[in-house]
Amino acid sequence: MEWHIECEGVWKIFGPDGKTALQAIRNQALDKNSTKHRLNHIVGVADVSLKIRRGELFCIMGLSGSGKSTLLRHINRLIEPTAGRISVGGADTADMDKKALSRLRSKTIGMVFQHMALWPHRSLQDNVAYGLEIQGIAKKERRRIAAEMLAMMKLDGWEEHYPDELSGGMQQRVGLARALASDPDILLMDEPFSALDPLIRRDLQTQFLDLSQRLHKTTLFVTHDLDEAIRLGDRIAIMRDGEIVQVGTREDIILNPANDYVADFVRPLARSQFLKADAVMNSLTETELATNRRPEHCVPWDASLQHVIEKIAAVRQPIGVVRDDAIVGLIDPYTLLGALRTAEPIA
Amino acid sequence: METFDFSDPFQMFTIPVGEWASEATKWIVTNFRYVFQNIKLPIDFILSGIEAGLRGCPPLVFIGCAFLLAWQVAGMRTAVFVAAALFAIGSIGAWPEAMTTLAIVLTAVFFCCVTGIPLGILAAQNDLFEKVLRPALDFLQTIPSFVYLVPIVMLFGIGNVSGVIVTIIYALAPVVRLTNLGIRQVREDLVEASTAFGASRLQTLLNVQLPLARPAIMTGVNQTIMLSLSMSVIASMISVTGLGQMVLRGIGRLDIALATTGGLGIVLTAMVIDRISQGLGRSARDRAHKGWKETGPVGAVRRLMALIPASRTVPARLPQQEE
Numbered sequence: 001m002e003w004h005i006e007c008e009g010v011w012k013i014f015g016p017d018g019k020t021a022l023q024a025i026r027n028q029a030l031d032k033n034s035t036k037h038r039l040n041h042i043v044g045v046a047d048v049s050l051k052i053r054r055g056e057l058f059c060i061m062g063l064s065g066s067g068k069s070t071l072l073r074h075i076n077r078l079i080e081p082t083a084g085r086i087s088v089g090g091a092d093t094a095d096m097d098k099k100a101l102s103r104l105r106s107k108t109i110g111m112v113f114q115h116m117a118l119w120p121h122r123s124l125q126d127n128v129a130y131g132l133e134i135q136g137i138a139k140k141e142r143r144r145i146a147a148e149m150l151a152m153m154k155l156d157g158w159e160e161h162y163p164d165e166l167s168g169g170m171q172q173r174v175g176l177a178r179a180l181a182s183d184p185d186i187l188l189m190d191e192p193f194s195a196l197d198p199l200i201r202r203d204l205q206t207q208f209l210d211l212s213q214r215l216h217k218t219t220l221f222v223t224h225d226l227d228e229a230i231r232l233g234d235r236i237a238i239m240r241d242g243e244i245v246q247v248g249t250r251e252d253i254i255l256n257p258a259n260d261y262v263a264d265f266v267r268p269l270a271r272s273q274f275l276k277a278d279a280v281m282n283s284l285t286e287t288e289l290a291t292n293r294r295p296e297h298c299v300p301w302d303a304s305l306q307h308v309i310e311k312i313a314a315v316r317q318p319i320g321v322v323r324d325d326a327i328v329g330l331i332d333p334y335t336l337l338g339a340l341r342t343a344e345p346i347a
Numbered sequence: 348m349e350t351f352d353f354s355d356p357f358q359m360f361t362i363p364v365g366e367w368a369s370e371a372t373k374w375i376v377t378n379f380r381y382v383f384q385n386i387k388l389p390i391d392f393i394l395s396g397i398e399a400g401l402r403g404c405p406p407l408v409f410i411g412c413a414f415l416l417a418w419q420v421a422g423m424r425t426a427v428f429v430a431a432a433l434f435a436i437g438s439i440g441a442w443p444e445a446m447t448t449l450a451i452v453l454t455a456v457f458f459c460c461v462t463g464i465p466l467g468i469l470a471a472q473n474d475l476f477e478k479v480l481r482p483a484l485d486f487l488q489t490i491p492s493f494v495y496l497v498p499i500v501m502l503f504g505i506g507n508v509s510g511v512i513v514t515i516i517y518a519l520a521p522v523v524r525l526t527n528l529g530i531r532q533v534r535e536d537l538v539e540a541s542t543a544f545g546a547s548r549l550q551t552l553l554n555v556q557l558p559l560a561r562p563a564i565m566t567g568v569n570q571t572i573m574l575s576l577s578m579s580v581i582a583s584m585i586s587v588t589g590l591g592q593m594v595l596r597g598i599g600r601l602d603i604a605l606a607t608t609g610g611l612g613i614v615l616t617a618m619v620i621d622r623i624s625q626g627l628g629r630s631a632r633d634r635a636h637k638g639w640k641e642t643g644p645v646g647a648v649r650r651l652m653a654l655i656p657a658s659r660t661v662p663a664r665l666p667q668q669e670e
Contacts, residue, residue: 076543078539101545102545102546102547103545104545105542105543105544106545109543111544113536113539113543115536117534117536117537117539117540119537119541119554119555119559121559130541130544130554131544131545133554134545134550135545178544188543
């Protein structure tokens with residue numbers, strides 16, 4: 001397995017003397033509040049270790065103040081960690097000199113910001129081509145790439161216009177075009193769609209998913225919106241008070257929340273829509289497999305619960321679950337009711 | 348031994364600040380006068396250049412140039428106003444004095460900008476430097492100009508060059524303050540975005556911070572210009588010529604005619620420079636994103652050029668070469 005981005009034991013303590021404060025926190029096992037009151041330092045990120053695969057769309061979810069944006073800024077070293085190691089593509093970013101760091105930021109990593117952060121005095125093409133300008137690419141080539149990127153974001157013909165002439169959704173598409181202009185390996189997205197209204201947000205999420213499936217960029221996507229994280233993320237990390245509470249796929253997070261905090265978060269979501277047949281079935285042992293006769297009706301192992309319910313309602317008898325052409329389990333109406341009862345507890 | 352009098356505690360002692368200042372000035376004058384005389388040289392060089400140019404320029408040519416400049420930077424209405432105001436200065440008989448005052452003001456503003464803008468940039472980048480600079484600026488802005496008039500005369504002598512120096516001291520603060528403020532007010536995420544795309548601090552300063560702080564910096568320059576002009580009457584006490592001297596002489600001789608002419612000249616000059624310098628501070632956004640080449644006289648000429656049929660600009664020899 002190739003890890004594209006690795007964080008190991010990353011700490012960020014804000015304050016005049018973070019290193020000493022960290023020592024005190026480690027020795028005395030202080031929590032966030034007592035650090036603030038006794039040491040007058042603020043814990044931004046607390047002992048975070050993460051590994052992200054090449055091409056993965058990884059969501060970091062948390063409420064405001066949970067340290068998710070701070071953690072994101074460690075990847076391109078906009079923020080220096082107090083302790084810990086961050087490596088991108090196997091290279092430790094702490095070892096980079098100014099030139100290498102500039103190259104990492106302008107070439108390897110593209111970033112999208114919450115409030116777009118387009119420069120109002122630069123035309124759209126000059127906004128998009130800024131990273132290329134920093135890399136020292138000639139003007140003609142810059143203009144060509146900028147036009148190409150704007151066209152990809154369906155903004156062709158807007159090259160000479162200025163950010164204040166655009167709506168919020170269009171501006172964030174320019175933000176995305178700017179991040180993609182130097183064809184980076186990694187995208188860092190800091191709540192890119194949270195400043196937009198819900199319809200535009202959904203539309204941009206769809207466009208982004210489509211784009212991301214085509215471009216296969218390793219993406220770190222920060223959001224405070226669980227629906228967004230569930231919709232976009234291959235894997236999701238949930239953060240609270242600077243710590244990572246749980247990392248997993250959307251099914252992991254929803255069906256097996258690590259603690260009450262995560263459970264509280266995922267409660268509003270209809271969990272049954274994420275359940276699949278193999279999570280509900282009664283597994284059969286080897287002997288049962290051998291002795292039991294094959295049921296007349298079967299569903300695939302990854303059939304949705306909806307599908308299972310329809311099937312049982314139609315055939316009015318227990319059905320089998322098939323994986324790789326073999327029966328792996330049985331679902332009868334009682335099992336189904338039990339599963340639904342656990343999935344959607346009556347509050 | 349006297350008893351301590353609570354109703355008047357300061358009877359017992361006095362700190363002789365005045366004497367210290369006097370001694371210090373005398374010491375500097377006797378030991379370092381040559382240093383200050385050398386500081387005069389670049390100022391003298393630029394001042395005499397500008398003054399010779401302005402006074403040598405025929406008034407109508409000057410008014411024409413000012414009209415075109417104002418049209419370019421601030422639009423047609425301002426340009427008409429500028430031309431009318433300059434014409435009025437000439438009509439009331441204050442033209443040569445106005446040119447001398449303008450030369451002193453421009454020289455002072457030039458030196459204020461070349462020192463003030465870098466100081467402001469440094470202050471914006473470095474909190475410690477700002478902390479040190481701020482009381483110095485407070486001092487410059489509040490100390491009455493009469494206080495440093497005498498030491499300046501002792502160090503630099505009298506005349507227009509000394510006038511420029513007192514004007515610089517008087518007018519430096521706003522450009523420093525507003526440059527600092529303008530850069531600090533640039534949105535944090537715009538600066539962060541520049542860093543995130545690999546720009547160094549210098550690149551971020553040149554590409555993002557300075558362009559976005561330009562309106563604030565130009566307001567500072569504008570304020571510096573206005574303060575320089577208002578200094579012209581006080582500066583005339585150390586034998587600086589120009590409009591200020593007309594006013595001072597008018598007061599001295601109770602000559603209302605002369606004082607009014609000089610005063611009106613100062614007001615009109617101030618309005619002319621103010622309108623032009625404010626025009627320079629407008630951002631591209633205020634001009635509806637039209638480049639400077641598309642507006643004003645330059646734009647007019649370019650539009651006129653575009654009207655000339657393209658066929659006439661093609662060399663006539665081209666068809667012959669094909670034969």
